[in-house]
Amino acid sequence: MNFELLVIGTGSATPVLEHNPSAYLLTYDNEQFLIDCGEGTQFRILEYKVRSSRIRHIFISHLHGDHYFGLVGLISSWNLNQRKEDLTIYAPKELAEILTIQFKHSHTFLHFKINFVATNPNEPLLVLDNQLLSVESIPLVHRIDCCGFLFRTKAAKRKLLAEKLPENFPIPYIKMLKDGLDVEDELTGKIYKSEDYTTIGTPSRSFAYCSDTAYNEQMVSQLQDVNTIFHEATFVESELKRAEYTNHSTAIQAATIAKKANAEQLIIGHYSSRYKTLETHLTEAKQVFENTHLALEGVTYKL
Template sequence: MNFELLILGTGSATPVLNRHPSAFLLCIENESFLIDCGEGTQYRLLEHKVKSTRIRHIFISHLHGDHYFGLIGLLSSWNLNQRKESVTIFAPRGLAEILTIQFKHSDTKINFKINFVETDTENIHSILDTNLVSVETIPLHHRIPCCGFLFRSKASKRKILAEKLPENFPIPYIKMLKDGLDISDEFSGEVFLNKDFTTTGSVSKSFAYCSDTAYNELKINQLQNVDAIYHEATFTESELKRAQQTNHSTARQAATIAKKINANQLIIGHYSSRYKILDAHLSESIEVFANTFLAEEGKTYKI
């Protein structure tokens, strides 16, 4: 199963050249899920030739501008390009009102359907469940209501090796093979062993997105054994007091969470503009959790 994360923006609130505000694209099979939408996200999507029709769900962690100021421009451009597909936006209370006011005073009439789903930022809450993926909120601790998102892809049934099937093979038998069963034809007595006609289906994978948050261990049970976690690391330990004052995390704290949840992979980002070089972030995190990666804009991480 294709399951990968494209980094579109790694910065925090204060602009820095060559570092964009938060935005990420999680790609699962042929669907793309946009997670946060900082200023300029639509340009990053164009740069990476992302097909807008594959984005049908947008997840906004909270209403600080570096996480959603790009949304109005993106939706407006989709409208100008005559988008027809509906889009569902998951966000804390207030975003629907903000967008409605913007469109009202710019006399913008959106010609595709926008569904707003208000997120519960204080409790774990299932917000999406399809044949492909399930998503639930991750309560985070920030200055305003904020939540992360836990994505779990669905495991698929066994895959049929069509070229090995006899001609006019009965459809009910194909369904049985997908379910992992061997088949004994009651008329001919012929036996069809599952291992001869199928291969293993894809396994479930998981990705946790932890946006702006102070260090807290409330999410540890929920995130146990995730395949990958993105966790903000705005500061290094030298600025621990500043992190505490602003309800952000250090790289070491992000690594501590990754270790406690037994994650397979940690990606850190949301760097403060005071850091021009990120070597300290990486070394600090690796001391606690070895399989740490710096989020690099334009890079795709396979999960």
């Protein structure tokens, strides 16, 4: 099944024409998950022809405006368009109060339900677990409470090689084979080995979103062996002091986290407005972690 990330916005707080503020759309199967919702996200969603009704989960990392100022506009537009699907928002707990007050004073009465799930900035928390995937929040180090998110798809069960089995093979036994268990036919004593009658199902894939954050090795244990990491790289190495001072990261720091976590792939973004080109970000990151990609708006990345 497709597991991919569309970059909607990967700028930072100061507005520039080259970038939109943070927003990313994760797709798995038929579900879409919006991660951060900077100003203008609804226009980019229209531009990229995203079917909004499929977005039933929104993840907000923290309450700096470049990560959520687009949310009230997006929700208000969904309401104008008679959206009916429930929405769940995973975010710092104060966001519920902010949205409630905005809707109260604009006399906005929603036609759909919003559930809020509060993230915990101090320790990892399982915030979503369904048949398709699980999501944990990742404590990040930033100037205000901030969490990333770790998405893990569920591994599919083993696939049955039905043509190899005798006719009318009992269904409970089929379930056992798919669960990786061997089956013994009590009448004949024949052993049906799971590995002979099934093939491996689609393995789990994982994606970690880490923005905004200072360099923080503590997150490495939670990110161990994750397939793809998005890690902010607001600055290049010549701006290391500024990165430390503002609780952001450099491209080399992002790459170091990916290397220590033994990730397969790194995507960097959340670029400071001071950079007109991103070549230095990419060159520096690749020195530490070769399979690094620049996040670019409008591009979809396989995860």
